Amino acid sequence: MRRRYILIILLTVVLTAIVVYTTVYFSAKPAQLAGVDTANTFYQHKVIPVVVQNEIKAALSYYPELKETSIHFVFDPNTSKSIMLSQPVLGSIFRGQTGRAYVVKINPNFVMAHGSMPIQNVPKDILVGWFGHELGHITDYTHRSNANMILFGLRYVCSDYYLMQAERNADGYAVEHGLADYIIKTKNFILHTADLPQAYKDRIKKLYLSPQQIMDMTKKLKKDPDTTHIKSPAAI
Numbered sequence: 721m722r723r724r725y726i727l728i729i730l731l732t733v734v735l736t737a738i739v740v741y742t743t744v745y746f747s748a749k750p751a752q753l754a755g756v757d758t759a760n761t762f763y764q765h766k767v768i769p770v771v772v773q774n775e776i777k778a779a780l781s782y783y784p785e786l787k788e789t790s791i792h793f794v795f796d797p798n799t800s801k802s803i804m805l806s807q808p809v810l811g812s813i814f815r816g817q818t819g820r821a822y823v824v825k826i827n828p829n830f831v832m833a834h835g836s837m838p839i840q841n842v843p844k845d846i847l848v849g850w851f852g853h854e855l856g857h858i859t860d861y862t863h864r865s866n867a868n869m870i871l872f873g874l875r876y877v878c879s880d881y882y883l884m885q886a887e888r889n890a891d892g893y894a895v896e897h898g899l900a901d902y903i904i905k906t907k908n909f910i911l912h913t914a915d916l917p918q919a920y921k922d923r924i925k926k927l928y929l930s931p932q933q934i935m936d937m938t939k940k941l942k943k944d945p946d947t948t949h950i951k952s953p954a955a956i
């Protein structure tokens with residue numbers, strides 16, 4: 721009997737830890753993050769750092785439906801294993817699916833095997849592809865209800881399969897929005913830039929679509945524009 725209680729307590733602790741971790745992972749308060757300057761707000765409902773404004777605006781121009789969506793692009797060195805990270809803002813969840821705000825955290829330094837490169841020195845097309853991919857994530861989030869978002873977040877942090885699916889969805893949206901060439905350039909840059917850490921390249925190879933898969937997706941899309949390569953929010 722006592723063992724059963726201990727098991728229930730343990731299970732509750734583990735579940736609570738997962739929920740807390742997911743909430744923290746998928747939330748952010750942009751105003752508290754570095755790089756936010758309201759003077760930089762020159763695109764509707766957006767906060768965009770000046771040094772990468774051209775690349776962000778170029779990527780945004782492919783997503784006209786996000787014009788009304790509040791997105792803060794902010795510099796933040798804590799982007800986990802990624803260079804960029806897109807998340808809904810926790811406080812905005814209660815505004816409902818259409819009123820939700822998002823943050824794209826950008827690591828100010830592109831970490832390489834030997835040293836690092838300030839993000840604004842990364843070639844323009846590569847950055848447009850990268851922002852295009854992040855906006856693909858945000859498009860994916862805008863199609864999810866709050867409940868679906870929470871479930872998605874839980875699965876994303878617990879399973880590589882769902883993480884992979886989320887990355888493929890983001891690429892799928894970017895390709896559908898006409899960013900295929902940029903996405904391919906970005907992938908090739910990551911996979912063939914000799915100075916990037918091998919572990920990072922391996923992660924990209926394992927979890928993301930390859931340049932060839934993106935090309936195949938684009939061809940199929942051109943042949944049959946109704947084809948979708950994106951798993952519906954209900955499915956993942």
Ligand SMILES: [Zn+2]
Pocket residue numbers: 853854857887890
């Ligand atoms: Zn991604």
